[in-house]
Structure formats: structure tokens, C-alpha cells
Amino acid sequence: MLAMHSAAESKARRTNEANSKEETEAPFGLGVVLRLKPNETLFSEGDAAASFYQIKEGVIRSFRMMIDGRRQIISFSQPGDYLGLEWEGDRAMTAEAIIDTAVVSYPRRHLEGRATADVRVQNRMMAVLFGGLHNAQEHLVMLGRQTAMEKLGWFLVRLARSSRMNNGALALPMNRTDIADYLGLSMETVSRGFSLLTREGYIALPDAHQVCIRNFKRLDALARGEVPTAH
Amino acid sequence: MLAMHSAAESKARRTNEANSKEETEAPFGLGVVLRLKPNETLFSEGDAAASFYQIKEGVIRSFRMMIDGRRQIISFSQPGDYLGLEWEGDRAMTAEAIIDTAVVSYPRRHLEGRATADVRVQNRMMAVLFGGLHNAQEHLVMLGRQTAMEKLGWFLVRLARSSRMNNGALALPMNRTDIADYLGLSMETVSRGFSLLTREGYIALPDAHQVCIRNFKRLDALARGEVPTAH
DNA sequence: CGGCTTCTTGAATCTAGTCAAACTGCGTGG
DNA sequence: CCACGCAGTTTGACTAGATTCAAGAAGCCG
Incomplete structure (x- = not known):
């Protein structure tokens, strides 16, 4: 010892x-x-x-x-x-x-x-x-049939369901590369996707390792592939 | 009854x-x-x-x-x-x-x-x-990290391992769309891929529902991602 | 033989990847 | 305390791989 x-x-x-x-x-x-x-x-x-x-x-x-x-x-x-x-x-x-x-x-x-x-x-x-x-x-x-934006929605919805919130925010302990390797994307696409989700009002990112889900319903719809205009 | x-x-x-x-x-x-x-x-x-x-x-x-x-x-x-x-x-x-x-x-x-x-x-x-x-x-x-050609190699290697051959040929009972939906590809990409594998000598296709594996070792290398020049 | 489905091939488009540069936050040390 | 360096992230420009749309070929059943 x-x-x-x-x-x-x-x-x-x-x-x-x-x-x-x-x-x-x-x-x-x-x-x-x-x-x-x-x-x-x-x-x-x-x-x-x-x-x-x-x-x-x-x-x-x-x-x-x-x-x-x-x-x-x-x-x-x-x-x-x-x-x-x-x-x-x-x-x-x-x-x-x-x-x-x-x-x-x-x-x-x-x-x-x-x-x-x-x-x-x-x-x-x-x-x-x-x-x-x-x-x-x-x-x-998800890996086989979803688009990049849908994958990100799917990831965030799952995260929201599996972990408890800290005063309105979810912890994102994994880095962008981890998320990318989980979703079958590149790191850059994950980053761009988060930025877009923020701009579109789905989420907010107080910092790189914290997410607030602003519109869970819409995010869930995205995750299910119900948002056709999800470039 | x-x-x-x-x-x-x-x-x-x-x-x-x-x-x-x-x-x-x-x-x-x-x-x-x-x-x-x-x-x-x-x-x-x-x-x-x-x-x-x-x-x-x-x-x-x-x-x-x-x-x-x-x-x-x-x-x-x-x-x-x-x-x-x-x-x-x-x-x-x-x-x-x-x-x-x-x-x-x-x-x-x-x-x-x-x-x-x-x-x-x-x-x-x-x-x-x-x-x-x-x-x-x-x-x-396979779905998250392989290219189209690698996916096809992977599929054929698995098929070869799981099913018995009929005088040198494997049965492909599923159609191109089924294969595509298994591999996370489009039907057309599967078809093009098979054509390319045939041209490159990996396989032969006596008909659309039968494959002969010409070079298993090379196909397996492709499936494992060991063939960098696999456009 | 004709009609239908499935498969193949072609051309154009587009999504996501790659390469590269700039930005941010953080810990360390001067 | 601020400057520096580093790792991680964001953003930009370009590229490439796969999809989509479309047409033509091949096999199959009646």
C-alpha cells in the first residue's frame, strides 16, 4: 500500500x-x-x-x-x-x-x-x-437517421431527463469532442449547433459546461424529427 | 380456425x-x-x-x-x-x-x-x-464513425460470418433499401458502393440477391477502417 | 410479352467535415 | 495583480462525401 x-x-x-x-x-x-x-x-x-x-x-x-x-x-x-x-x-x-x-x-x-x-x-x-x-x-x-441539429436536440433532451438541474441549468461535464463522439459528429459541428440552438432560442449557454433549456417542448420536437426546417 | x-x-x-x-x-x-x-x-x-x-x-x-x-x-x-x-x-x-x-x-x-x-x-x-x-x-x-464504403465492408463481413455459403455465394435476401436502412445510408449509395466493390475486385454480384466475396481479407481490412483510400 | 418493382447510374445539391485562425477562460508564475 | 501560456471552444472558408432528384436498365410475375 x-x-x-x-x-x-x-x-x-x-x-x-x-x-x-x-x-x-x-x-x-x-x-x-x-x-x-x-x-x-x-x-x-x-x-x-x-x-x-x-x-x-x-x-x-x-x-x-x-x-x-x-x-x-x-x-x-x-x-x-x-x-x-x-x-x-x-x-x-x-x-x-x-x-x-x-x-x-x-x-x-x-x-x-x-x-x-x-x-x-x-x-x-x-x-x-x-x-x-x-x-x-x-x-x-439517432446515429443512423438523424441530422446534426436533431442529434443535438436528442442529446439535450436525454440529458435533461437523466440529470437534475442546478438552479435552472444542466451540467455539461463532457467536452465538445466527447459530445461529438457520442453523436457521430465533429467537434465543430457540435459547437456550431449549440450556437444555432442558442440563437434560435432553444437553449442558453451561461458557459461552455452549462445549459439552460429555454423551450423544452420545441427542443423535444426537434429531437423527434418534427422540425423540418432544422438546417 | x-x-x-x-x-x-x-x-x-x-x-x-x-x-x-x-x-x-x-x-x-x-x-x-x-x-x-x-x-x-x-x-x-x-x-x-x-x-x-x-x-x-x-x-x-x-x-x-x-x-x-x-x-x-x-x-x-x-x-x-x-x-x-x-x-x-x-x-x-x-x-x-x-x-x-x-x-x-x-x-x-x-x-x-x-x-x-x-x-x-x-x-x-x-x-x-x-x-x-x-x-x-x-x-x-459503424453508424457513428465509418464511411459508406467501410459500412458496406462491415455489412458483408458480418453477413459472411453469420450465414453459410451456397456454392461460393452468400444470399442477400434483403433489398437495397433494407441494407441502406441498416447501415444509415441511402439506397443509391449502397448500390453505388456494391458496384465499386465489384469493380475493385472485393466481391462479385452474380445477381442482386447474391454476393461472392472475392477477397475476404481485403474486405475485412476495409471494414476495420484500415484502407485509407476508400472513397 | 408487358407492366411493375427493384436496381443502377448520372448530375446537381447540400450537409457536415476539414483545416485554420481567433477567442475565452483558467491556472501558473513572474 | 497582471501577463503569459495552454486547452478548449467558437467561428470562418472551403471541401468532400453522401443525398436527392431523375432517368434508364434489369429482372420478375402474371
């Missing part, structure tokens, strides 16, 4: 399966709390999947990368969300903290044994898996 | 949860066989999800549609694949036969009761769900 925290850790990129620990009681049994700083890696594509996680605090981006560096973000995980469930074998994606984040880690075998025995654990796991599938399906429609 | 099959059934669009029946013994217990003609609907977005299915024969397209008709195909299901598993509530997508298709139908409750009891059923269900998530993730990367 000596000198576990190197001076370089604040900019760390290394995989981090053991960090500062705390024991917790939680729905999947006993877990260990891991704390991650911005851009720290929880696990990487190709690692053996020994654990799964629940976010306690913060935000995690999970993504897959192509050999030439193109990146597709699969999900932004928020407090309460589960992450890193794999059936067998290796990680199919990389998970990194976006901001200071705390996750509870459970050993995978912990689940296997209990799932067969405890119906409630089993149901919870099913719910998580079905939820993931449902999200992925909506993500597919 | 009289006059169940109307004359118009060959072009039917109606939901079809009860059709010609046969009893079968299968891994999820007793099921009923349903037979579908091309373009017949197995279930529709919004229906109550009372059953799930396994494909015995044929191909099914599952998709979601936007109000203005834009369509995203989520999956092409082939013999052996499971389909229509929903956690609770209504169908999130529509499933239609592409060609003459036979599926085994199981009532959903059938599973709920058994899953809690039988570890093997449970594991099978988990495997199906994890498989679906894995597929969806690859689909996301």
Missing part, C-alpha cells in the same frame, strides 16, 4: 482497478469504492473483465476506438448507472472518468453465484441489461 | 401473432411455430409484448421508424437467433419477414417462471442479452 499514488496520477492514463478503497453495503452485496480523477481509466478495451461497477458520483464515458483513432462513445454513465457488465472474456470498451468520480466495484463472480440463487439480484441484472439494449436501440436510430 | 387465411395475406401488413401452428420441443420448452410470408409482420411497435421468438428458417428485419418515415433497421435475424425479448410493456420495434420465414413462439411468462428456477435457461437468456448488447455496440461504431 506504500506510494500507490504517483505524482503523475492527476493526468494518469493507466488502468486503475485498485485505488483508494472503502467498503460499502449495496444491492449487489459488498463492494469496494474506487475514486477516479478526470481522464483516469477505469478499464480498457482488451482487459480481462473481473468486476462490474455502479456509479456513485461523477460521470464516466465508455467508448470503442478504431485503429486510426476514430472514437465512438457508447454511453455516459451517471450516478446510479451500472457499468462494465460483461458476459465472458475481455472488455469490449474503455471506460474513463470525465470528472471526479466514485464507483462501487463488485467482483464478477460475486454476481454469478448469487444470480442463480437470488431472484431479486437476477431481476435487477435483467433490468440493467434490458435497459442497456433499449438505450442502444435509441442510440442507433 | 375457419378461414384464417384471407386472400390478401400474401401482401399482408397486419400483425400476426397467431398463424398456422405446430408444436415443437425446444430449449425454452414448448413453442408454437409461426410461418410468415415476405413482408408479413410478426409484431409492431407499440404492441403488448406477450411472446418471444426464435427463428427457425428465413430472415426477419426489426426496425424503428420516425414519424416522417425515416427507418433504422436494428437487426436482421437469422435461423437460431432470438427475437422480441422485452423486459416489460410494449414492443419498441417492428419485426417483419423478409422472405418466407418460420419462427418458434414462446409465451413470455413461460420464461419468467422457468428463469428463476432453471440455471440453464437463465444462462441462455443472459447469453442472448449480452450478445444483443455486443452487436448493438458494434453497430453504433
Whole structure:
């Protein structure tokens, strides 16, 4: 346990399966709390999947990368969300903290044994898996069939639904490149899109990491593709 | 049971949860066989999800549609694949036969009761769900980050891996529009792409519904984004 | 054989991407 | 405290890849 925290850790990129620990009681049994700083890696594509996680605090981006560096973000995980469930074998994606984040880690075998025995654990796991599938399906429609402006509307509507507001504003912890890689766009298109949404009165941007939704109904219509004049 | 099959059934669009029946013994217990003609609907977005299915024969397209008709195909299901598993509530997508298709139908409750009891059923269900998530993730990367030619390569490589060849040729039961709506492209781009792949020696097209893969390795490299000069 | 649907090809348009420059906010150090 | 540097964001100009619209070819069914 000596000198576990190197001076370089604040900019760390290394995989981090053991960090500062705390024991917790939680729905999947006993877990260990891991704390991650911005851009720290929880696990990487190709690692053996020994654990799964629940976010306690913060935000995690999970993504897959192509050999030439193109990146597709699969999900932004928020407090309460589960992450890193794999059936067998290796990680199919990389998970990194976006901001200071705390996750509870459970050993995978912990689940296997209990799932067969405890119906409630089993149901919870099913719910998580079905939820993931449902999200992925909506993500597919968005990526495959929506325009840039619709994608941004979709993103903001989802964000509004999944996170709580701070005196009228939503936190945007991820940067423009993250948003772009989530929506299948370029960083510049995201930025231009936000500017346009602001000009058109959909939203306001107090600063780059905060959004106020001015007209949710209209934004939702945009997200659903009901605004034909959405250049 | 009289006059169940109307004359118009060959072009039917109606939901079809009860059709010609046969009893079968299968891994999820007793099921009923349903037979579908091309373009017949197995279930529709919004229906109550009372059953799930396994494909015995044929191909099914599952998709979601936007109000203005834009369509995203989520999956092409082939013999052996499971389909229509929903956690609770209504169908999130529509499933239609592409060609003459036979599926085994199981009532959903059938599973709920058994899953809690039988570890093997449970594991099978988990495997199906994890498989679906894995597929969806690859689909996301393709839709979000690949070029038209890479998408076509990806599609053909997947097809080659999932279906057996008929004397050197793969069946392409779906039409160009289906492929386009699966890959997030236009029908014309798919057609042009196939022509280009043919000219460049990747594939041959004996006819519109048959492909021969001439150079699998190169096609796979294309699909992975390792061919920079893929206009 | 004729009519219909599906597929292919062409030409023009347009959306989003790329490359590049300027701006902003922030933390550091003089 | 202000200047500097840096990372992230915004904006601009141009380009490219894919879509759209449109016409022609090919296969399929009756």
C-alpha cells in the first residue's frame, strides 16, 4: 500500500482497478469504492473483465476506438448507472472518468453465484441489461437517421431527463469532442449547433459546461424529427 | 380456425401473432411455430409484448421508424437467433419477414417462471442479452464513425460470418433499401458502393440477391477502417 | 410479352467535415 | 495583480462525401 499514488496520477492514463478503497453495503452485496480523477481509466478495451461497477458520483464515458483513432462513445454513465457488465472474456470498451468520480466495484463472480440463487439480484441484472439494449436501440436510430441539429436536440433532451438541474441549468461535464463522439459528429459541428440552438432560442449557454433549456417542448420536437426546417 | 387465411395475406401488413401452428420441443420448452410470408409482420411497435421468438428458417428485419418515415433497421435475424425479448410493456420495434420465414413462439411468462428456477435457461437468456448488447455496440461504431464504403465492408463481413455459403455465394435476401436502412445510408449509395466493390475486385454480384466475396481479407481490412483510400 | 418493382447510374445539391485562425477562460508564475 | 501560456471552444472558408432528384436498365410475375 506504500506510494500507490504517483505524482503523475492527476493526468494518469493507466488502468486503475485498485485505488483508494472503502467498503460499502449495496444491492449487489459488498463492494469496494474506487475514486477516479478526470481522464483516469477505469478499464480498457482488451482487459480481462473481473468486476462490474455502479456509479456513485461523477460521470464516466465508455467508448470503442478504431485503429486510426476514430472514437465512438457508447454511453455516459451517471450516478446510479451500472457499468462494465460483461458476459465472458475481455472488455469490449474503455471506460474513463470525465470528472471526479466514485464507483462501487463488485467482483464478477460475486454476481454469478448469487444470480442463480437470488431472484431479486437476477431481476435487477435483467433490468440493467434490458435497459442497456433499449438505450442502444435509441442510440442507433439517432446515429443512423438523424441530422446534426436533431442529434443535438436528442442529446439535450436525454440529458435533461437523466440529470437534475442546478438552479435552472444542466451540467455539461463532457467536452465538445466527447459530445461529438457520442453523436457521430465533429467537434465543430457540435459547437456550431449549440450556437444555432442558442440563437434560435432553444437553449442558453451561461458557459461552455452549462445549459439552460429555454423551450423544452420545441427542443423535444426537434429531437423527434418534427422540425423540418432544422438546417 | 375457419378461414384464417384471407386472400390478401400474401401482401399482408397486419400483425400476426397467431398463424398456422405446430408444436415443437425446444430449449425454452414448448413453442408454437409461426410461418410468415415476405413482408408479413410478426409484431409492431407499440404492441403488448406477450411472446418471444426464435427463428427457425428465413430472415426477419426489426426496425424503428420516425414519424416522417425515416427507418433504422436494428437487426436482421437469422435461423437460431432470438427475437422480441422485452423486459416489460410494449414492443419498441417492428419485426417483419423478409422472405418466407418460420419462427418458434414462446409465451413470455413461460420464461419468467422457468428463469428463476432453471440455471440453464437463465444462462441462455443472459447469453442472448449480452450478445444483443455486443452487436448493438458494434453497430453504433459503424453508424457513428465509418464511411459508406467501410459500412458496406462491415455489412458483408458480418453477413459472411453469420450465414453459410451456397456454392461460393452468400444470399442477400434483403433489398437495397433494407441494407441502406441498416447501415444509415441511402439506397443509391449502397448500390453505388456494391458496384465499386465489384469493380475493385472485393466481391462479385452474380445477381442482386447474391454476393461472392472475392477477397475476404481485403474486405475485412476495409471494414476495420484500415484502407485509407476508400472513397 | 408487358407492366411493375427493384436496381443502377448520372448530375446537381447540400450537409457536415476539414483545416485554420481567433477567442475565452483558467491556472501558473513572474 | 497582471501577463503569459495552454486547452478548449467558437467561428470562418472551403471541401468532400453522401443525398436527392431523375432517368434508364434489369429482372420478375402474371
